[in-house]
Amino acid sequence: MLYMAELKHSPETCIAARDRSSSEMDAKQLRVLREIAAKHDATVVDGWSFPVGHQLWYVIDAPESHVVGDVFFESGAFRWNTITINPVMNHDSFIRNVLNPIVDGDDSEETANHKMTALS
Numbered sequence: 118m119l120y121m122a123e124l125k126h127s128p129e130t131c132i133a134a135r136d137r138s139s140s141e142m143d144a145k146q147l148r149v150l151r152e153i154a155a156k157h158d159a160t161v162v163d164g165w166s167f168p169v170g171h172q173l174w175y176v177i178d179a180p181e182s183h184v185v186g187d188v189f190f191e192s193g194a195f196r197w198n199t200i201t202i203n204p205v206m207n208h209d210s211f212i213r214n215v216l217n218p219i220v221d222g223d224d225s226e227e228t229a230n231h232k233m234t235a236l237s
Contacts, residue, residue, distance in 0.1 A: 119162065120185045121205045124173040124198035131171055132197065146192045150175070154188045173198070176205065 126132075132140050132147075146153070151161045159179035166173045177185045185202050189195055206214070 118179065118181070119205050119207070120177045120179060120182055121203050122175045122177055122185055122189060123201045123203075124175075124189075124194055125201075126171050126198045128171060130197040133168070135197075143193055143197060147194065150188070150192055153191050154179075157184050157187050157191070159184050159188055 128134060132143050134140075150164070154161045154177060157179070159177050162176040162178055164173065164175040177188065179185050179188075182202050182204065186200075189198075189200050194200065
């Protein structure tokens with residue numbers, strides 16, 4: 118399952134603003150985030166950063182959200198970020214599982230409940 122991890126921090130806790138030793142340690146951990154994820158049977162699909170806005174986003178493929186939490190715990194990113202983890206689907210899955218049934222008129226309550234359960 119895919120999860121979007123959103124990391125937010127303040128300018129004061131930013132990796133670029135802290136003392137060199139702790140920043141260097143955190144930078145090294147983020148550089149090997151893919152390896153950390155692999156140890157937890159997860160995959161970093163991709164990641165993005167907005168340095169000026171003090172935010173980072175990662176899509177992680179993992180069996181459950183707790184695994185994603187474990188990845189960011191081991192990386193140490195939790196020490197300088199608030200991390201939000203949400204299940205997500207790519208746009209093709211969204212079209213297939215949500216939009217197509219709406220457009221195709223398959224709006225029975227049973228089908229809607231099944232689709233919502235599949236999305237959870």
